[in-house]
Amino acid sequence: MYSLVTRLPAPLSRLVTRASLRRAGDVCPLPESMPELLSLAEGDREQLAASVAAHLRRGGVAALPTDTVYGLAALAQDAGAVARLYTIKRRCELKPIAICVSRPEEIGRWAHVTAPEALLHDLLPGPVTLVFRRTPALNGELNPHTELVGVRVPDHPFLLDLVSRCGGPLALTSANLSGRPSPLRADEFSELHNQLACVVDGGTLGDSPLARLGSTVVDLSQAGTFHIVRAGSAEWATRRVLEDRYGWKERL
Numbered sequence: 001m002y003s004l005v006t007r008l009p010a011p012l013s014r015l016v017t018r019a020s021l022r023r024a025g026d027v028c029p030l031p032e033s034m035p036e037l038l039s040l041a042e043g044d045r046e047q048l049a050a051s052v053a054a055h056l057r058r059g060g061v062a063a064l065p066t067d068t069v070y071g072l073a074a075l076a077q078d079a080g081a082v083a084r085l086y087t088i089k090r091r092c093e094l095k096p097i098a099i100c101v102s103r104p105e106e107i108g109r110w111a112h113v114t115a116p117e118a119l120l121h122d123l124l125p126g127p128v129t130l131v132f133r134r135t136p137a138l139n140g141e142l143n144p145h146t147e148l149v150g151v152r153v154p155d156h157p158f159l160l161d162l163v164s165r166c167g168g169p170l171a172l173t174s175a176n177l178s179g180r181p182s183p184l185r186a187d188e189f190s191e192l193h194n195q196l197a198c199v200v201d202g203g204t205l206g207d208s209p210l211a212r213l214g215s216t217v218v219d220l221s222q223a224g225t226f227h228i229v230r231a232g233s234a235e236w237a238t239r240r241v242l243e244d245r246y247g248w249k250e251r252l
Helices: 012-017 045-057 079-089 104-110 119-121 156-166 186-195 209-213 235-245
Strands: 036-039 063-064 070-073 099-101 128-134 148-153 170-174 200-203 216-219 225-230
Touching: 036 045, 045 063, 045 070, 045 156, 045 200, 063 156, 063 186, 063 209, 070 079, 070 186, 079 170, 079 186, 079 200, 104 148, 119 128, 119 235, 156 170, 170 186, 186 200, 225 235
Parallel strands: 036 200, 063 200, 099 148, 128 216
Antiparallel strands: 063 070, 070 170, 099 170, 128 148, 216 225
């Protein structure tokens, strides 16, 4: 649920010839079917997480609540599932997608962490996406045009349980067509439902414009400095941790 000004280290011709690259607005046809509809209010959380994890392991895309807005999730290490996620959202593939892990301690497998562990735990779990340089362990088909990756640990028990069952990170982005407002209710993205494997209804997630801003995205890839990529819903709290508690300086 974030966007970065991307870097293009590879020749443009290489990007254009990638099999997975599509122009913004181009949509590969997807089979339409009724998704499995699940309710957090009515079902057992562990059973629901197991059911959604099964859909994801089969390469499906799921819609689910997070600690900010509703999101679309797929296995980050599954190139086909990631391509399907972009297609459903109609997102330009030059725009990166964040990954989601279940604990701050897992970030180091997928990203080169430049911040002390205490700082990570002061910000996470929570509505913050931390941007670091990616490691070779991360699927090369995910955001292949940038050396950076945004990582989330949402403050949402169901989502954290789900990620832990999947055995790897989830690619996670807001559950809306690109350019439209991020949704706070499952019915706000009903036009996408028939392209999804399942939809988890967690009720209304917020009641203010601030709630739709999603996570605050902060680039920590250079130790000791930070750059706010997207203000999001937790900018003030994030700045207070970085500047007041750790003395990090903002870079523009």
